[in-house]
Amino acid sequence: MGSNDETSTLFPARIQEPEQLTGYVYILVFCTCMGGFLFGYDTGVISGALQPLEDDFTMTITEKELVVGGTTFGAIFGGLLAGMCVVSAASIIFIIGAGLLTFAGGYTVLMIGRIVVGLGVGIASMIVPLSTVNTLMVTFGQVVAYIVNILFANVPHGWRYMFALAAFPAIAQLLPFIPESPRRLIAMGETDQVSVVLRNIYGKSVSDAFIEREIRAIETDIKQENDTVPFRELLLDSENYQPLAIACLLQAAQQLSGFNTAMYYAATIMQMAGFRDHSDSTSAAIIVAMTNMAFTAVAIKIIDRVGRRRMLIFTMFTMALGLLLLGGSFAALQGFMPRQETCDLYGSNCARPTGCPAQPSDRWISGSLLVSLFIYVASYALGLGYAPWLIQSELFSTRARGKGNGIATAVNWTCNLVVASTFLSLANGLSTAITFWGYAVISLFFWVLVVQMVPETSGKSLEEVHASFRQ
Numbered sequence: 271m272g273s274n275d276e277t278s279t280l281f282p283a284r285i286q287e288p289e290q291l292t293g294y295v296y297i298l299v300f301c302t303c304m305g306g307f308l309f310g311y312d313t314g315v316i317s318g319a320l321q322p323l324e325d326d327f328t329m330t331i332t333e334k335e336l337v338v339g340g341t342t343f344g345a346i347f348g349g350l351l352a353g354m355c356v357v358s359a360a361s362i363i364f365i366i367g368a369g370l371l372t373f374a375g376g377y378t379v380l381m382i383g384r385i386v387v388g389l390g391v392g393i394a395s396m397i398v399p400l401s402t403v404n405t406l407m408v409t410f411g412q413v414v415a416y417i418v419n420i421l422f423a424n425v426p427h428g429w430r431y432m433f434a435l436a437a438f439p440a441i442a443q444l445l446p447f448i449p450e451s452p453r454r455l456i457a458m459g460e461t462d463q464v465s466v467v468l469r470n471i472y473g474k475s476v477s478d479a480f481i482e483r484e485i486r487a488i489e490t491d492i493k494q495e496n497d498t499v500p501f502r503e504l505l506l507d508s509e510n511y512q513p514l515a516i517a518c519l520l521q522a523a524q525q526l527s528g529f530n531t532a533m534y535y536a537a538t539i540m541q542m543a544g545f546r547d548h549s550d551s552t553s554a555a556i557i558v559a560m561t562n563m564a565f566t567a568v569a570i571k572i573i574d575r576v577g578r579r580r581m582l583i584f585t586m587f588t589m590a591l592g593l594l595l596l597g598g599s600f601a602a603l604q605g606f607m608p609r610q611e612t613c614d615l616y617g618s619n620c621a622r623p624t625g626c627p628a629q630p631s632d633r634w635i636s637g638s639l640l641v642s643l644f645i646y647v648a649s650y651a652l653g654l655g656y657a658p659w660l661i662q663s664e665l666f667s668t669r670a671r672g673k674g675n676g677i678a679t680a681v682n683w684t685c686n687l688v689v690a691s692t693f694l695s696l697a698n699g700l701s702t703a704i705t706f707w708g709y710a711v712i713s714l715f716f717w718v719l720v721v722q723m724v725p726e727t728s729g730k731s732l733e734e735v736h737a738s739f740r741q
Contacts, residue, residue, distance in 0.1 A: 292473045298471070301443055302403075304439045305394045306408045308364055308440060309394050309408050310409060312387050312390070312415075313341065313533065314411065314413075315415040315433065317533065317535065319419065320337070321541070321548050321552075322423070322427070326427065327377050327380065329377065331698055338691070339687050340381050340388060341388035342686045343388055344387065346392060346680065346684065347389060348360075348392020348393040351389070359393065360394045361440040361441070361443040362440075363387075365437045367389070370386055371383035371384065372431075372433050383433070405566065405570065405656065406567060409566045413559040413560060416552075416555060416560075418432055419537070424548070451467075452468055453488055453491075453492065457492060461485065468481050468484055499669040504673055510666075510667070510674070514678070516661070516665060517661075517662045517675075518681045519719055520657070520662065520724070521678045521679070522681055522682075523658070524655070525686045526713075527586075527650065527654060527709060528593070528709030530690055531709075532643065532646070535693055537551045538551075539555070542702055543603065543639045544603065544633075558647055561651065564651075565655075568651075569652045569655070570656065573657065573660065574728055577726055577728045578660060578726060579725065585650070585653030585654070586653055586654060586716065586717040586720060588645065589645075589653065589654070589713055590710045592649055593706050593709050593710035594706075595638070596646055597704070597705075597706035598642075599638045600639065600706060602635050606701045606704060607701060662674075662675065667732065693705065725738050
């Protein structure tokens, strides 16, 4: 997923805490949370929608991968457009995308709808701040998407309802009392409106002088952000390129570890694991979203105390072990045969949805598969799911932050697209077991790089972190 600094788009920098929070602040928090929720919902809903889509559209393996990866593809370009957009623009794009998907009558419209939704996801990932609450809202949105998938699993054309429900939170963000952010208004030169918005945020008790100081502070931040480091300096100066290399490394590791195969294809993986009925596979798949949300909350709670580097080193190793066990469970269940057209060609190893008879050992193997999946997802949520964004926000200087975050986020979305658009081809061409073992090898490779390259940033100033780059 993509993000920007916790210096919010909606809230001004250097906020002096008012005597009490105004109702206006709660409205702004709601707006921000809806952005995170939509991000999570639209990335999670495809897991349960993919199988019923096959009932209405005849799709090849590649076409299914393109449907899944379409949102990620759109998100890459949405991230590039984010600087020209506001929250309301992202909401409108979400609504248009939901409409296209809901009423899609053919594969082409379906693909266009997924790409349009991806534009909204990319924009939201850049203009909605990665706060603690918003991080949890992303994972909560994925849980809700999985619950909706379960509710409509056996409803004719249920995928249309799954996609349609994404429009309602976006509509809520378009309500007229949701304002432009103070930063955006200042950037557009509308200073008078900034005073009104800040007064609504802080309440009537703050002085005009305080409001003026806030406006000057925001203007100063904007000027500093505009004074960005040239690309040549970013790539050649060790104090800039080392943080950039680490940020890109962490973002690549987050995606190439294969986690989004579990998120996007969870119901399909459960069907491969022996949950043959669509309703059963969709219900079992919620273990992915629930585990991710619960352990993301744990990570947020303990990461400052444990340390970013220590959390990553431990959890990435256990994540790789989970992937090895997951691949082993699939090997025991299916062997190493690629996808076959008929059941008898699988021999004694068959749990794919081809009408093959169940085996006596399938139950305990499926159980071990679920445990392995739990270890994998929990380890990811504790480490790679959250830490890269946090570490990235602590690596870059003010001048390098904008371009550095943009490049690292582009790496994230590009690697996400690679994983999303290749999983089914790998699983059907090499076998599911070998595919997950491949993710395990990649994860161990990145684990070695993290051990060697990533510094501890917890409790350190930017100067202290950068001092290690000069050594």
